[in-house]
Amino acid sequence: MIAVHFGAGNIGRGFIGQLLNQAGYEVVFVDVNQELVDELNLRQSYEVQLATEGAPLSQVTGVRAILGKDIETVAQTIAQADLVTTAVGPSILPHIAGAIAEGISKRLAGEARALNVIACENMIGGSQQLKGYVYGFMSPEDQSKADEWVAFPNAAVDRIVPLQKHADKLRVTVEPFFEWVVDQSQIKGEVPAIEGVTYVSDLAPYIERKLFTVNTGHAVIAYLGYLYGYGTIDEALQDQEIQQAIRGALQETGELLQKKYHFEKETHEAYVEKILGRYSNRMLADHVTRVARSPIRKLSPNDRLVGPATQCVERGISAEYLGLAIAAALLFDYLEDPEAMQIQSDRKQNGFAHAMQSYTGISEESPLGAIVTKHARTLQDRIISN
Numbered sequence: 001m002i003a004v005h006f007g008a009g010n011i012g013r014g015f016i017g018q019l020l021n022q023a024g025y026e027v028v029f030v031d032v033n034q035e036l037v038d039e040l041n042l043r044q045s046y047e048v049q050l051a052t053e054g055a056p057l058s059q060v061t062g063v064r065a066i067l068g069k070d071i072e073t074v075a076q077t078i079a080q081a082d083l084v085t086t087a088v089g090p091s092i093l094p095h096i097a098g099a100i101a102e103g104i105s106k107r108l109a110g111e112a113r114a115l116n117v118i119a120c121e122n123m124i125g126g127s128q129q130l131k132g133y134v135y136g137f138m139s140p141e142d143q144s145k146a147d148e149w150v151a152f153p154n155a156a157v158d159r160i161v162p163l164q165k166h167a168d169k170l171r172v173t174v175e176p177f178f179e180w181v182v183d184q185s186q187i188k189g190e191v192p193a194i195e196g197v198t199y200v201s202d203l204a205p206y207i208e209r210k211l212f213t214v215n216t217g218h219a220v221i222a223y224l225g226y227l228y229g230y231g232t233i234d235e236a237l238q239d240q241e242i243q244q245a246i247r248g249a250l251q252e253t254g255e256l257l258q259k260k261y262h263f264e265k266e267t268h269e270a271y272v273e274k275i276l277g278r279y280s281n282r283m284l285a286d287h288v289t290r291v292a293r294s295p296i297r298k299l300s301p302n303d304r305l306v307g308p309a310t311q312c313v314e315r316g317i318s319a320e321y322l323g324l325a326i327a328a329a330l331l332f333d334y335l336e337d338p339e340a341m342q343i344q345s346d347r348k349q350n351g352f353a354h355a356m357q358s359y360t361g362i363s364e365e366s367p368l369g370a371i372v373t374k375h376a377r378t379l380q381d382r383i384i385s386n
C-alpha cells in the first residue's frame, strides 16, 4: 500500500507519516525542501522522539520522498497510491492542487479504483477546500469521473509538534498525545485501516472543539506571551494574567461549544484541563512565535479567534477574553513573520480600526469591535510603559 503525503515537515513526519507507516503504508513524502527530500531518500527512515522523560526513540522506516516540482513523478505515484494526505499549511493547498489533479486524471485514465485525499490542516473543511482547488485543474469529464471514484474527507488532527532543533535533520520531537479524526461519511471505497484514526459520521463537533479549544487557547498564550516578552508557551503559561486570559477564553468557547454541540460540561472541562497540561510540557519548548505564526490566517473570520468570538456575541455569550486575544494578535509585530509585518504596516498607515476591519471583518462600531479596541488600547499602553 502506498500513501502519498504532501509536507514532510513537523506534523508530516512527526504524526501523519508515523501513523501511516505503522499502518503498513509505504509513505512517499512530497516536499519542496530539497535538503529534506535528499535526506529522506538517502536514509529512507527517521526517528520520532516523544517529549517525555526517558521515552525511547521510534523508527519510521521504508519511506522515500519526491521533490514537489517533479510533478510528473508525483502524479505517477498518486496514480498508483492507496491514500493521499497533506500537512503543508492552508495557504499552500492551492499550490499542490495541480499535481494532485494530474495524478487523479492519470489514475482515472486507467483501471478505476477509489482514492481518498485527506487534508490534515488546522482548518474547517480543509479537504473539501482542497477538492475545489483540485477540480479547478481538471476537465469537466474528469471531474464527473472523480465524483464517482475520488473523495476528499475532512479531518481534524491534533498533536503538538514544535520547531525542531536536532543535529539529525530528520528527527522530530512530538508530544505523546495525538488525535486524528476523519469524516467517514465522505470516504470512498474501503475505509483505510489506520490505527489511531477515529472515523466519525459528523466531523463538525470534533473539528470545532479542537480548533476552538486547543488552537484558541494556544493562540491566546502565544499572542499575549509574545507581547509580555515570553519565549515559549510553557514559560508564558506561568504568568498569572495569561493563565486568567486562557481560562477565560476557553470558558467562552466552552460555553459556545456546549450550546452548539451539547458536549457535557464535565467532559468538556476535563478536555480543557488535559490541554492545559499539554501546553505546559517543558520538553516541547514550543516557541510563542511558531504558535502565533500567520496572524492573517489566524485572525480570519472562521478561524480560532474571530470565529468563536463572533458566534459567542451572536448567542449572548461573553467574548471578553477572545476580544483580548484578537487585540493581541493585531499587535503581534514579529519581524520574521510576513503576515505580522503586513498587519503592522497597515495598522501604522491606516490605524487600528482599519486593520481590525480588514483582517477580522470586525467593525469598530460593533459590540465585539468595542471590546477588541478597548483591549488594544490597554495592551498598547502596557507595551509603551515597558
Ligand SMILES: NC(=O)c1ccc[n+]([C@@H]2O[C@H](COP(=O)([O-])OP(=O)(O)OC[C@H]3O[C@@H](n4cnc5c(N)ncnc54)[C@H](O)[C@@H]3O)[C@@H](O)[C@H]2O)c1
Pocket: 006, 007, 008, 009, 010, 011, 012, 030, 031, 032, 033, 068, 087, 088, 089, 090, 092, 095, 096, 120, 121, 122, 157, 158, 159, 160, 161, 162
Ligand atoms: N505542528 C503542529 O503542532 C501541528 C499540529 C496539527 C496540525 N498542524 C497543521 O499541519 C500543517 C503543517 O504544519 P507543520 O507544523 O508541520 O509545518 P511545517 O512548516 O513544519 O511543515 C510544512 C511542510 O510543508 C512543506 N511544503 C511547503 N510548500 C509545499 C509544497 N508546495 N509542496 C509540498 N510541500 C510543501 C514545507 O517545506 C514543510 O516541510 C499546518 O496546516 C498546521 O496547522 C500542525
Ligand SMILES: O=P(O)(O)OC[C@@H](O)[C@@H](O)[C@H](O)[C@H](O)CO
Pocket: 122, 157, 158, 159, 160, 161, 214, 215, 218, 219, 290, 291, 292, 293, 294
Ligand atoms: O499550526 P497553526 O499555525 O494553525 O497553529 C499553531 C498551533 O496552535 C498548532 O500547530 C498546534 O500545535 C496544533 O494544532 C496542535 O494539534
